[in-house]
Amino acid sequence: MATERYNPRETEPKWQKNWSDAKVFETNNDAPGEKYYVLEMFPYPSGRIHMGHVRNYAMGDVVARYKRAKGYNVLHPMGWDAFGMPAENAAMQNKVHPKEWTYQNIDTMRRQLKSMGLSLDWSREFATCDVDYYQQQQHLFLDFLKAGLVYRKQSKVNWDPVDQTVLANEQVIDGRGWRSGALVEQRELTQWFFRITDFSEDLLEALDGLERWPEKVRLMQRNWIGKSEGMMVRWALDEETAPDGESELEVYTTRPDTIFGASFMAISPDHPLARRAAENDPALAAFCDECRRAGTSLAALETADKKGHATGIHVKHPFDAEWKLPVYVANFVLMDYGTGAIFGCPSGDQRDLDFANRYGLPVTPVVMPNEADAATFHITEEAYVGDGVMINSRFLDGMTPTEAFDRVASELAEKTINGRPQGERRVNYRLRDWGISRQRYWGCPIPVIHCDACGVVPVPITDLPVRLPDDITFDKPGNPLDRHETWRHVACPECGKDARRETDTMDTFVDSSWYFARFTAPWEKRPTDPQAANAWLPVDQYIGGIEHAILHLLYSRFFTRAMRITGHVGMDEPFKGLFTQGMVVHETYKGAGGWIAPADVVVEDHQGERRARHAETGEDLVIGSIEKMSKSKKNVVDPDDIIASYGADTARFFMLSDSPPDRDVIWTDAGVEGAHRFVQRVWRLIQEAREPLVATDPAAGKEGDALAVSRAAHKALKAVGEDIERLGFNKAVARIYELVNALAAPLQRAASGKVDPQLAAACREAVEILIQLIAPMTPHLAEACWASLGHPTPVSQASWPQFDPALVTEDEITLPVQINGKKRGDLTIARDASQGEVEAAVLALDVVRSATDGKPPRKVIVVPQRIVNVVV
RNA sequence: GCGGGCGUGGUGGAAUGGUAGACACACAGGACUUAAAAUCCUGAGGCCGCAGGCCGUGCGGGUUCGAGUCCCGCCGCCCGUACCA
Numbered sequence: 001m002a003t004e005r006y007n008p009r010e011t012e013p014k015w016q017k018n019w020s021d022a023k024v025f026e027t028n029n030d031a032p033g034e035k036y037y038v039l040e041m042f043p044y045p046s047g048r049i050h051m052g053h054v055r056n057y058a059m060g061d062v063v064a065r066y067k068r069a070k071g072y073n074v075l076h077p078m079g080w081d082a083f084g085m086p087a088e089n090a091a092m093q094n095k096v097h098p099k100e101w102t103y104q105n106i107d108t109m110r111r112q113l114k115s116m117g118l119s120l121d122w123s124r125e126f127a128t129c130d131v132d133y134y135q136q137q138q139h140l141f142l143d144f145l146k147a148g149l150v151y152r153k154q155s156k157v158n159w160d161p162v163d164q165t166v167l168a169n170e171q172v173i174d175g176r177g178w179r180s181g182a183l184v185e186q187r188e189l190t191q192w193f194f195r196i197t198d199f200s201e202d203l204l205e206a207l208d209g210l211e212r213w214p215e216k217v218r219l220m221q222r223n224w225i226g227k228s229e230g231m232m233v234r235w236a237l238d239e240e241t242a243p244d245g246e247s248e249l250e251v252y253t254t255r256p257d258t259i260f261g262a263s264f265m266a267i268s269p270d271h272p273l274a275r276r277a278a279e280n281d282p283a284l285a286a287f288c289d290e291c292r293r294a295g296t297s298l299a300a301l302e303t304a305d306k307k308g309h310a311t312g313i314h315v316k317h318p319f320d321a322e323w324k325l326p327v328y329v330a331n332f333v334l335m336d337y338g339t340g341a342i343f344g345c346p347s348g349d350q351r352d353l354d355f356a357n358r359y360g361l362p363v364t365p366v367v368m369p370n371e372a373d374a375a376t377f378h379i380t381e382e383a384y385v386g387d388g389v390m391i392n393s394r395f396l397d398g399m400t401p402t403e404a405f406d407r408v409a410s411e412l413a414e415k416t417i418n419g420r421p422q423g424e425r426r427v428n429y430r431l432r433d434w435g436i437s438r439q440r441y442w443g444c445p446i447p448v449i450h451c452d453a454c455g456v457v458p459v460p461i462t463d464l465p466v467r468l469p470d471d472i473t474f475d476k477p478g479n480p481l482d483r484h485e486t487w488r489h490v491a492c493p494e495c496g497k498d499a500r501r502e503t504d505t506m507d508t509f510v511d512s513s514w515y516f517a518r519f520t521a522p523w524e525k526r527p528t529d530p531q532a533a534n535a536w537l538p539v540d541q542y543i544g545g546i547e548h549a550i551l552h553l554l555y556s557r558f559f560t561r562a563m564r565i566t567g568h569v570g571m572d573e574p575f576k577g578l579f580t581q582g583m584v585v586h587e588t589y590k591g592a593g594g595w596i597a598p599a600d601v602v603v604e605d606h607q608g609e610r611r612a613r614h615a616e617t618g619e620d621l622v623i624g625s626i627e628k629m630s631k632s633k634k635n636v637v638d639p640d641d642i643i644a645s646y647g648a649d650t651a652r653f654f655m656l657s658d659s660p661p662d663r664d665v666i667w668t669d670a671g672v673e674g675a676h677r678f679v680q681r682v683w684r685l686i687q688e689a690r691e692p693l694v695a696t697d698p699a700a701g702k703e704g705d706a707l708a709v710s711r712a713a714h715k716a717l718k719a720v721g722e723d724i725e726r727l728g729f730n731k732a733v734a735r736i737y738e739l740v741n742a743l744a745a746p747l748q749r750a751a752s753g754k755v756d757p758q759l760a761a762a763c764r765e766a767v768e769i770l771i772q773l774i775a776p777m778t779p780h781l782a783e784a785c786w787a788s789l790g791h792p793t794p795v796s797q798a799s800w801p802q803f804d805p806a807l808v809t810e811d812e813i814t815l816p817v818q819i820n821g822k823k824r825g826d827l828t829i830a831r832d833a834s835q836g837e838v839e840a841a842v843l844a845l846d847v848v849r850s851a852t853d854g855k856p857p858r859k860v861i862v863v864p865q866r867i868v869n870v871v872v
Numbered sequence: 873g874c875g876g877g878c879g880u881g882g883u884g885g886a887a888u889g890g891u892a893g894a895c896a897c898a899c900a901g902g903a904c905u906u907a908a909a910a911u912c913c914u915g916a917g918g919c920c921g922c923a924g925g926c927c928g929u930g931c932g933g934g935u936u937c938g939a940g941u942c943c944c945g946c947c948g949c950c951c952g953u954a955c956c957a
Contacts, residue, residue: 005910041957043957044956044957046957081957084956084957085955085956085957086956086957157955158955166955167955168955168956169953169954169955169956170955170956171955171956172955216876216877217876219875219876220875220876220877220951220952222875223874223875223876224875224952224953224954226875296954296955297953297954297955298873298874298953298954299873299874299952299953300953301873302873302874302953303873303874304873306873332873336954351873431954432954434954435954435955437955438955439955440955507955508955508956508957509954509955509957512957545951545957546876546877546950546951546952547951547952547957548952548957549876549951549952550875550876550952550953550954551952551953551954552957554954582878582950583950583951585950628950657884657885657895657896657897658884658885658895658896658897659884659885660885660886662877663878663885664878664950665884666883666884668883668884668897668898670883670884670897670898671883671884671896671897673897674896674897674898675896677910678896680910681911684911730884730885730886730895730896731886731894731895733895733896734885734886734894734895734896735895736895737895737896738894738895741895744912748912814891815891816890816891817891818890818891818937818938820937820938821890821936821937821938821939822891822938823891826891858937859937860937861890861937861938863890866888866890866891867890867891867938868890869890869937869938870937871937871938
């Protein structure tokens with residue numbers, strides 16, 4: 001019997017319209033059922049969606065559709081992370097207004113997402129650049145300000161002296177501005193900060209409670225917060241070398257036990273003492289300037305060659321006033337961490353050792369392994385960082401480092417310098433306060449006013465929003481808000497005199513730190529409806545890229561706490577479950593003229609060797625490495641093209657198959673075609689057997705082939721449910737393949753009319769289960785199949801079926817039998833056989849008897865329901 | 873530099889410390905066809921082979937009755953590194 005091929009181009013838009021007309025996916029906050037909030041990280045509207053989005057949203061959609069079928073009231077919204085630099089770059093390059101560029105991109109991407117058939121509640125959609133959204137963000141800012149969570153301080157930025165603009169770290173390449181090529185300078189600006197460090201301990205401790213977060217993300221956040229228990233130690237400056245008025249250098253150390261191994265002090269180029277010393281030392285001043293040119297990026301700073309410059313200043317050792325140590329300015333010491341000054345102990349720290357060797361400073365080992373000999377223990381090229389015993393450390397000799405730490409702490413607490421204890425224990429965090437000021441146009445304006453008389457005045461909440469002006473240009477360098485005189489000019493809300501608006505806008509991370517809360521009541525005329533927020537939050541399942549493991553997730557955790565303090569939500573943690581998906585990667589192709597897009601490449605197999613050539617010119621191309629899809633390498637596959645030729649279901653199914661969702665997936669044409677064949681196969685198998693299936697009611701089989709069909713279906717049902725719960729989509733897909741393979745033969749027989757009523761009923765039940773299993777992944781196909789069986793209501797509104805426990809357990813099990821850990825045979829035995837029965841049966845096996853050679857085995861290990869190992 | 877992760881057939885991958893390679897892709901053979909496509913069936917980690925063995929999860933060690941999985945040391949790739957989002 002001939003059946004028509006499944007035509008996604010006709011079927012998919014039809015079902016999308018049905019869902020939309022019936023508002024199946026619009027969520028009512030008051031609907032019955034336990035709530036379930038599934039959210040994928042919202043996209044930046046860069047222009048078009050890419051395969052990474054398809055993968056991310058396909059995963060979230062499986063969860064949303066599955067949970068809906070399980071009877072939950074599901075919230076699954078979508079929005080746009082719409083502020084940010086690319087809109088300004090586009091404005092400069094193409095003379096298009098950032099607003100226009102952004103909303104056009106959103107229109108394109110919304111259409112693309114809709115063509116994917118995602119079960120999203122589009123009625124709650126918003127963009128962070130919508131005035132309605134950023135008005136509420138300004139409201140939050142003012143509340144935070146009032147609650148003491150916001151302050152201003154001096155902070156450094158990368159300054160491009162030619163373009164007269166602040167550069168992002170990624171715009172600084174080898175110390176030069178990306179556009180101008182000019183050497184980057186550092187500038188100190190007064191900027192706005194959120195007091196995230198007030199929450200350091202809480203953000204750290206609460207990680208333990210985030211049980212449904214990947215351990216790796218919790219670890220990364222723990223390390224990022226970087227709690228350490230050390231000491232503040234004040235070193236007296238040697239009077240003869242100290243600048244006037246300077247008498248001490250305060251240092252933070254986690255290793256006071258190594259204080260007798262100290263050989264130099266290193267301070268940041270921005271340390272006040274460095275600045276004082278540089279005043280009369282042009283060479284030192286030049287060195288400090290050079291350090292500052294590296295930019296503000298920590299990675300650039302720390303991968304740079306470790307360099308220092310002597311200041312001429314010396315300090316006195318706390319336990320020996322005669323012992324003087326030189327003070328260096330070093331490019332690897334950060335003003336932001338601790339006190340901006342360290343003491344270097346070369347024997348116990350590789351970086352300090354490299355530094356000491358470079359500048360000819362002494363190296364005294366102070367900790368050695370317990371078994372080493374103090375007389376011969378030397379450190380030359382490799383520092384010893386392990387535990388052990390103290391040596392060369394006077395009254396600390398023989399102690400463990402921990403004992404020595406305590407002793408130094410108590411000794412230094414007794415000594416005083418300038419009227420204060422010379423040492424104090426101190427808990428320190430690596431985490432820094434969150435600088436949110438951006439000297440850019442396309443962001444949320446910070447709602448404050450600067451008045452010469454009143455100082456910094458918050459904009460009254462009733463005056464919000466502070467709207468971004470539309471009449472701006474990018475033809476001049478710098479921030480358009482800064483030179484917009486009429487916008488800047490404003491009356492002081494307190495005294496009414498002429499005043500100026502703040503021209504900094506907020507970091508776009510602020511926008512994405514509370515959007516998940518806004519989705520719970522996007523219509524509200526205040527930031528949240530606390531009742532709705534508390535009902536929906538925390539997000540049950542949040543899905544996005546691992547690249548957000550630290551900043552976005554940590555900022556959101558802080559923001560939720562801040563919103564709780566200011567009464568907008570009632571919880572601390574925004575995301576109960578977190579899943580980080582891998583990237584979509586693709587082969588790269590390169591011709592004489594540069595990178596070639598996969599759409600223009602034909603890959604052929606020549607006797608096992610893959611070759612690529614240009615589809616039009618025929619030019620031979622080099623097949624390059626597999627890399628993250630990016631515009632620069634042109635190795636992108638446009639979801640539009642895939643959906644147009646294969647349909648959304650195929651694209652979704654492929655993105656869920658094969659690769660574990662937390663790992664990268666390689667996009668290949670063969671993979672898409674395989675997924676597409678599966679879609680066609682399911683359709684064909686069901687359509688060919690449609691008549692006998694429609695003619696019978698579903699019922700589980702009791703014996704023979706019918707029983708086998710029902711067993712296969714119920715086992716798959718159980719396994720797929722469990723796999724989806726654990727987000728093991730690739731495993732769920734494998735189970736579905738198995739089921740389809742098992743159903744193929746019976747369905748073909750049914751198609752030719754050669755099945756008894758029992759088998760027909762079992763097939764009908766199995767096919768309905770199959771359709772429901774694929775419904776979260778390939779929803780359009782599932783609807784088409786479901787309707788073809790005569791169901792009047794869509795499968796997207798059907799309840800998830802329940803498996804019959806009797807059909808998923810076997811009476812007999814087959815245990816592998818190992819001899820000395822290597823598999824040598826199998827044992828089939830009753831499932832409920834006792835340990836003793838299993839052991840007796842194993843020893844009776846031929847392979848075991850020939851191996852034991854008549855003697856009793858040394859040991860028999862029976863792992864119930866798993867394996868048997870005989871040790872001979 | 874530092875923090876985190878990953879590494880298994882020709883390919884993507886599967887495997888609560890318990891049969892390594894499920895499932896799929898690609899490939900080969902067969903069926904159907906005038907032919908092709910599509911579809912269906914079969915085969916397959918490598919090596920030696922006659923039955924049966926040996927070797928195999930990036931590399932080198934270790935723990936264990938048993939290691940892809942745990943521990944130690946390397947190598948390679950990826951993510952983050954606070955103004956990309």
